[in-house]
Amino acid sequence: MSRQVLFGWYAARGGVEVVPEGAGFRSWQAFHDGFPTNEKRRLIVPRGTESVQRLIRHDDVPALLHDVLACTTEDAAVHNTEKWGPLREWRELWQKGFVLVDDVPAWLDLSFAVFCVSELHRSIIERSSQRHMEGKKQGAERDFHIARGAHSLSFTVHGAPGDTESLFARRALAQELQRGVDTARWRPEYHMIRTGEIRSFLVPCDLWSFVWKVVESFQPSVLDTPTATEYSLVRCEYCGVWDIANGHTDDAVPEPMRQNRYTGAWCHDRCKRNFDDERRRIARAEKEGREYRPRQGARVAGPSWLRERGRVVIK
Numbered sequence: 001m002s003r004q005v006l007f008g009w010y011a012a013r014g015g016v017e018v019v020p021e022g023a024g025f026r027s028w029q030a031f032h033d034g035f036p037t038n039e040k041r042r043l044i045v046p047r048g049t050e051s052v053q054r055l056i057r058h059d060d061v062p063a064l065l066h067d068v069l070a071c072t073t074e075d076a077a078v079h080n081t082e083k084w085g086p087l088r089e090w091r092e093l094w095q096k097g098f099v100l101v102d103d104v105p106a107w108l109d110l111s112f113a114v115f116c117v118s119e120l121h122r123s124i125i126e127r128s129s130q131r132h133m134e135g136k137k138q139g140a141e142r143d144f145h146i147a148r149g150a151h152s153l154s155f156t157v158h159g160a161p162g163d164t165e166s167l168f169a170r171r172a173l174a175q176e177l178q179r180g181v182d183t184a185r186w187r188p189e190y191h192m193i194r195t196g197e198i199r200s201f202l203v204p205c206d207l208w209s210f211v212w213k214v215v216e217s218f219q220p221s222v223l224d225t226p227t228a229t230e231y232s233l234v235r236c237e238y239c240g241v242w243d244i245a246n247g248h249t250d251d252a253v254p255e256p257m258r259q260n261r262y263t264g265a266w267c268h269d270r271c272k273r274n275f276d277d278e279r280r281r282i283a284r285a286e287k288e289g290r291e292y293r294p295r296q297g298a299r300v301a302g303p304s305w306l307r308e309r310g311r312v313v314i315k
């Protein structure tokens, strides 16, 4: 299942660069004048006109999601366009053929929107439903506020008097998830299944929509959505990385994740071991009256594919 290609896309063969909107293009001529331009808007354009294919398999999805969440700077947006392709479809820029244009703000907005969903999800799993609530905590509505760097999001969730805080947090998650998924675009695809029936599936039209498909499939038990699909990821409660519960098909040594039977939270074995080791060292230092210092060159958190970033190449 994991080797199955979930999404076929493309990126620029010769790499990409950033230009302000309205910049003169060396070899291009404008289609026509008169468009309002915003020079503060930063566009990501290819250095050439040739593209290469990008096939995204289940094993690649955690790395994609990690790159989306880490996308808080222009450099990261450029890196992502180069690695995964543009968020939206190719746009036609006339004269020199088809050219892809991606935009920095779109990557930053997507990153923050996915971060908000991930945070709300986490607050529910960690039984800390009030983490992002603000103001008075009674009546039939709650105000939520989530911030990261220059981005912040405030919204109100409506319920009924007497609803639990956990129910409000679930409504907040469902609401923000829906808001994101509404920005995605889908097209139907038809497949013959084993019984000979023809079934239709909605597939994402572009990388932006594919990311929302993945986010929509986050550990589904939280919103009682249908059982996990091949898109589904779970979040490690120690390193915070969204990963594949059964481990990657490509791993030389499989690293399946573990679920805490009481809380429902997932973790990498290794992350839990590191955490337990550290807790023991802190306790020992305290007992011996020493100040605890993390060891030099302490092991980096996270699963192997993330620690060895060089290995993360999509095929």
Ligand SMILES: [Zn+2]
Binding pocket: 236, 237, 238, 239, 240, 241, 267, 268, 271, 301, 302, 303
């Ligand atoms: Zn972990």
